[in-house]
Amino acid sequence: HDVSATGSTYFVEPMSAVNANNALRELELKEKKEIERILAELSAEAAGYRSAIDLDYQLLVQLDVIFAKARLSYQMRAGEPIMNEKGRVELRKARHPLIDPKTVVPISLRLGTDFDSMIITGPNTGGKTVTLKTIGLLTLMAECGLHIPAGDGSTLSTFEAILADIGDEQSIAQSLSTFSSHMRTIVDVVAQCDDRTLVLFDELGAGTDPAEGAALATAIIEFCRKMGSRVVATTHYAELKLYAMRTKGVINASCEFDVETLRPTYRLLIGIPGKSNAFAISRKLGLAEEILKEADSLVDKSDKDFEDVLSQLESQRQQMEAARVEAERLRQETAKIKQQSEQYQAQLQKEKEKAMESARKEAQSIIEEARAAANLASEELKAMKKQLQDQADTTGFNQRQAELRRNLNEAEDKLRAVQPxxxxxxxxxxxxxxxxxxxxxxxxxxxxxxxxxxxxxxxxxxxxxxxxxxxxxxxxxxxxxxxxxxxxxxxxxxEMKLSAMPTEIDLRGMDAIEAICVLDRYLDEAMRANLPQVRIIHGKGTGTLRAAVQQDLRKNKYIKSFRLGVYGEGEDGVTIAEFR
Missing domain, CATH: 2.30.30 (SH3 type barrels.)
Structure with a gap:
């Protein structure tokens, strides 16, 4: 069947195996053709739904992007910013999204409100460049429809372009120094800036003569401002600090640095220029005092005075910050004490009302029991009168019953007098x-x-x-x-003086409790005067007083029946009660 490359090995295949292998190969080819045929038919059938399939694909991509944005927002504990087109930026507790959330220090800043440019100063590794990147990155995230890792109420603006010169792109191959690499980018920035751009400069004017670099940095910032751009720049130049202090619409800012620990706090302070702290850091690291004194003597007196002013401002700021923190602590303690006092007063009032309500219910229960006993006694007296064969005078019985009801009414008046x-x-x-x-x-x-x-x-x-x-x-x-x-x-x-016994009583204008008290007394006197029936005026109104009157009449053992008035009697505004 075949031979090896060296010719030392011969391959022999029986004829029966050759036929079987050929048959297997033919079957594999047939299987491949069948698969291709099925796929072709399915593709042809699906071709009719090409537009729907393409639409579904686009929708799935959009949904996938939306869910990805939501997951990112959840992971960063981000929120939706308030957007505007006026170049106004206000970040509250903003965090750089690429720094560990457990270690990042939030910053708060504003731009485009009472000032359109910000000069950030301070020592190296203090967080100046991170602040620039946070502003630019969060603005881009918001323009892409992403939530930003910042506090509620943060505001960002949409810009046509964000022009940034951040980092050092010096190159030996391209013969670019630090200054040249920065200036090459700044030339492009200046050519494109307008009132719809955000400009970010890192270490503007660095890498050349300090006097020339400061002058050039001031001119570049002023040009961008005249074009209407929003500008944020970092620098070490004292001239730019003075420029920000003297120019309307430009403000100083600084990244706080703890000289005692030689560590930055990464807090951004608006309105306060920063210090490089070169002497303090060198002294802390152990540089000879003799060298430091010599260096201090070489510093220009005006520069030294300016640094002293900054030191005093920083000291006053720290004192004010400590006082503010203490005042806030006291305010929270006062609010907590006030809340506890209000809760205590409310609890006392509830206990007082609960005790008064309990006493009132107990007294009312006693009165109702006494009234029920009086009604029962009256029933027994009436039953005894019916059994009597002679015509004995029953006035004594009525007087006794009326006196008992008067005592009950007096007890009820005392109960009402307990009200505050x-x-x-x-x-x-x-x-x-x-x-x-x-x-x-x-x-x-x-x-x-x-x-x-x-x-x-x-x-x-x-x-x-x-x-x-x-x-x-x-x-x-x-x-x-x-x-x-x-x-x-x-x-x-x-009742103080009873002039006559009328056949009707007017209860309008009274509440239910007062009306029932008056009605019971009137019914006692009417019964003693042997009136056959009385007319009780309660008015129509909401029906509350009428219901209370009729409920009391049902309980009164001296009332045989009662009904609402008919036409000419007062209709639903009166109740006619008939004595037994």
Whole structure:
């Protein structure tokens, strides 16, 4: 069948195996052709749905992007910024998304409000460049529809371009120094900047003569400002610090540095220029004091005075910050104490109300039990009267029953007197005939119908007349009982002197508790006067007073029946009650 390359080995294949292998090969070719045919048919069938499949693909890609944004936002604990097109930026507790959230120090800054440019100064490794990158990166994230790792209420603007010169692109192969590499980028930035751009400069003017570099940096920033750009730049030049202090619309900022520990705090301080702290850091690291004194003597006096002013400002700022923290701590403690006091007062008030409610319910229960006992005794007395064959005088029984009900009503009045009294202002004038007054002991209203020579007042409360001293009443200056519709004065039904036994009683203007108290007394007197029936005026209104009256009549053992009035009697506004 075959031979090896060396010719030392011969391969022999029986004829039966050759035929079998050929058959297997033919079957494999047929299988491949069948697979191709099936795939071709499926492709041809799917071709009719090409547009729908393409649309589904695009939708799935969009959904995948949305879910990816959501997962990223959740991982970064990010939130949606407030967007504007006016170049206004305000970041609150913003974090660089690529720094570990456990170690990153949030920064807060604003731009485009009362100033359009910011000069950030401070020592190396203090966080100046990270601040630049945070501003640029968060702006790009927001423009891409991503949430940003910043606090609620953070505001960002949309820009046509974000122009940045960050990092050192010096190259030996291209003969580019540090200054040349920066200037090559700055040339492109200056050519493109306008009122729709955000410009970020890192170490602007570095890598050349300090005097020339500072002058060039100032001119570049001023040019970008005139073009309307928002500018953020970092530098070590004192000239730029003075430029920011003297120029309207430009503000100083600094990255805080702890000289004691030789470590930056990475906090951004708005409005305060920073120090390089070269001498302090060198002294902390052990540089000879003699060298430091020599270096200090070589510093220009104006520069030294400026650094002293910065040191004083920083010291005052730290004192104010400590005072602010202490004031905030005291405010929180005061608020906590106030909250605890309010909760304690509320708890005391609840306990007081709970005790009063419990006492009122207990007293009311006692009164209801006594009233039930009186009604039961009355039933027994009536049953005894019916059994009597002679015509004995029953007036004594009625008087006894009326006296018992009066005692119950007095107990109920004492219960109502337990309610807390409200402080009211003194009346601005004296009491005149026609005024409405409130009886202090009874808590009900009455009209003044006359004034006696001794100064006492003649009062009328509904169908009842009484006499009271001026100190026993309170003048209701804003109420006149005769101004009400129909000319009906407000009634209380409290009895002092009974002039006559009328066949009707007017309960309008009373609450349910007062009305029932007045009604029970009136029914006692009507029964003693042997009236066959009485007319109770309660008005239509919401029906609350009518329901209370009829509920009381059902419990009264002296009432045989009662009904609502018909046409000519007052209809639903009155109830006619018939005695047994």
């Amino acid at each position: 009294k409200k402080e009211r202002p003194k009346p601005s004038r004296g009491i005149l005939v026609g005024d409405t007054v409130e009886l202090l002991k009874l808590g009900t209203k009455a009209s003044v119908i006359g004034i006696n020579k001794d100064g006492s007042l003649q009062l009328q409360a509904g169908i009842l007349k009484m006499t009271a001293a001026p100190e026993e009443v309170y003048l209701l200056e804003n109420e006149n009982p005769y101004k009400e519709k129909g000319g009906h004065p407000k009634h209380s039904g409290r």
